[in-house]
Amino acid sequence: xxxxxxxxxxxxxxxxxxxxxxxxxxxxxxxxxxxxxxxxxxxxxxxxxxxxxxxxxxxxxxxxxxxxxxxxxxxxxxxxxxxxxxxxxxxxxxxxxxxxxxxxxxxxxxxxxxxxxxxxxxxxxxxxxxxxxxxxxxxxxxxxxxxxxxxxxxxxxxxxxxxxxxxxxxxxxxxxxxxxxxxxxxxxxxxxxxxxxxxxxxxxxxxxxxxxxxxxxxxxxxxxxxxxxxxxxx
Amino acid sequence: xxxxxxxxxxxxxxxxxxxxxxxxxxxxxxxxxxxxxxxxxxxxxxxxxxxxxxxxxxxxxxxxxxxxxxxxxxxxxxxxxxxxxxxxxxxxxxxxxxxxxxxxxxxxxxxxxxxxxxxxxxxxxxxxxxxxxxxxxxxxxxxxxxxxxxxxxxxxxxxxxxxxxxxxxxxxxxxxxxxxxxxxxxxxxxxxxxxxxxxxxxxxxxxxxxxxxxxxxxxxxxxxxxxxxxxxxx
Numbered sequence: 001x002x003x004x005x006x007x008x009x010x011x012x013x014x015x016x017x018x019x020x021x022x023x024x025x026x027x028x029x030x031x032x033x034x035x036x037x038x039x040x041x042x043x044x045x046x047x048x049x050x051x052x053x054x055x056x057x058x059x060x061x062x063x064x065x066x067x068x069x070x071x072x073x074x075x076x077x078x079x080x081x082x083x084x085x086x087x088x089x090x091x092x093x094x095x096x097x098x099x100x101x102x103x104x105x106x107x108x109x110x111x112x113x114x115x116x117x118x119x120x121x122x123x124x125x126x127x128x129x130x131x132x133x134x135x136x137x138x139x140x141x142x143x144x145x146x147x148x149x150x151x152x153x154x155x156x157x158x159x160x161x162x163x164x165x166x167x168x169x170x171x172x173x174x175x176x177x178x179x180x181x182x183x184x185x186x187x188x189x190x191x192x193x194x195x196x197x198x199x200x201x202x203x204x205x206x207x208x209x210x211x212x213x214x215x216x217x218x219x220x221x222x223x224x225x226x227x228x229x230x231x232x233x234x
Numbered sequence: 235x236x237x238x239x240x241x242x243x244x245x246x247x248x249x250x251x252x253x254x255x256x257x258x259x260x261x262x263x264x265x266x267x268x269x270x271x272x273x274x275x276x277x278x279x280x281x282x283x284x285x286x287x288x289x290x291x292x293x294x295x296x297x298x299x300x301x302x303x304x305x306x307x308x309x310x311x312x313x314x315x316x317x318x319x320x321x322x323x324x325x326x327x328x329x330x331x332x333x334x335x336x337x338x339x340x341x342x343x344x345x346x347x348x349x350x351x352x353x354x355x356x357x358x359x360x361x362x363x364x365x366x367x368x369x370x371x372x373x374x375x376x377x378x379x380x381x382x383x384x385x386x387x388x389x390x391x392x393x394x395x396x397x398x399x400x401x402x403x404x405x406x407x408x409x410x411x412x413x414x415x416x417x418x419x420x421x422x423x424x425x426x427x428x429x430x431x432x433x434x435x436x437x438x439x440x441x442x443x444x445x446x447x448x449x450x451x452x453x454x455x456x457x458x459x460x461x462x463x464x465x466x467x468x
Contacts, residue, residue, distance in 0.1 A: 142409070142410075143379060146380075150450065151457055160458075161463075163463040164457070214461070220385060224394070226445070232393060
């Protein structure tokens with residue numbers, strides 16, 4: 001899971017907000033969300049998730065993303081929160097010409113279950129990744145999609161998948177002002193129930209800058225190694 | 235100038251329409267347009283251009299894109315046609331939940347003038363390409379923008395520019411169903427007042443397929459030649 005941190009209400013109102021949220025019960029369960037769309041809607045969803053976790057920690061009997069017995073049920077709970085937020089704000093937002101749309105990617109695994117990947121829509125409904133569609137993108141996704149389409153398959157090893165999401169994000173950052181550093185990166189390896197990686201990649205991260213340079217050079221070199229363009233002779 | 239030919243009103247209503255239109259008075263003037271957005275609006279613009287050309291051919295005194303004395307004036311005429319079409323249809327289209335937006339790229343040169351490149355908006359206003367922004371894209375542009383951003387400068391030679399637009403279009407076609415073959419390609423060299431290339435690239439064009447394969451292989455090879463992904467060790 002890789003997300004940027006830029007939120008904007010017009011180009012003259014740009015702010016930095018975390019879009020990735022993680023929860024972990026080491027050895028039993030690990031959950032990661034990424035949000036896009038209307039920030040007040042997705043913040044409301046996260047607030048409700050955390051409110052329920054606090055209630056449960058105080059001994060209240062409440063379903064939470066950390067105590068239900070399947071990731072599918074976690075997706076349903078998040079979908080319910082999404083629906084509540086839409087019911088609360090959509091009409092007023094639309095009356096003021098604002099969009100209430102929001103999308104959430106959910107992944108995680110609980111002990112005894114499979115690692116799963118869901119895409120939750122504004123209406124609270126959701127779909128799951130499959131062999132045919134092994135990855136999801138939300139938000140400003142088009143710039144970075146071609147490289148993912150060219151290299152990502154269900155068999156892609158972790159190192160390649162990580163390079164792919166990093167260079168995909170790099171292309172997007174270069175082409176669109178509404179996407180920007182720093183980035184948040186989380187990696188969950190199957191059957192570990194913890195984060196192999198869960199870190200922020202800061203604006204001045206030299207490792208990221210080096211990969212970005214290498215990819216930029218590699219693409220330019222690949223491009224300049226193409227034969228002379230066709231059709232010009234005719 | 236490179237355009238695809240796919241038009242859709244939903245994924246179950248896909249049709250093939252030319253989006254590129256060319257006019258030429260050999261040795262004196264050459265003009266090329268590409269259209270995106272609402273097809274009824276852009277067809278209306280093209281119809282009005284051709285109507286005026288027919289009137290002028292019959293001896294009527296009417297300004298046409300082939301008789302006015304600057305490309306700037308050509309852009310104004312096309313902007314006026316755009317505004318007329320918007321006045322005629324926008325309100326009704328919007329009442330039915332349809333978009334009336336349309337965008338046109340105009341390029342060309344007349345004897346005694348400079349080669350120019352304009353982007354004409356729905357409202358009939360327009361901007362011109364500059365050293366800082368040496369190319370325009372319209373329509374489904376995001377997928378193909380990163381490669382253009384990486385290689386196109388005002389100094390890019392024609393062969394590289396042509397390869398760039400071809401692989402940019404190829405990435406878009408792979409990632410988005412609403413863009414599809416065949417393609418239309420036009421090339422105007424400075425101070426020639428004619429088309430160096432003005433042709434259709436058909437779906438089964440072996441030259442295009444070969445470039446597409448070469449670029450696909452080159453990008454994958456460049457990607458697989460990256461060092462192992464960072465951050466995994468931490």
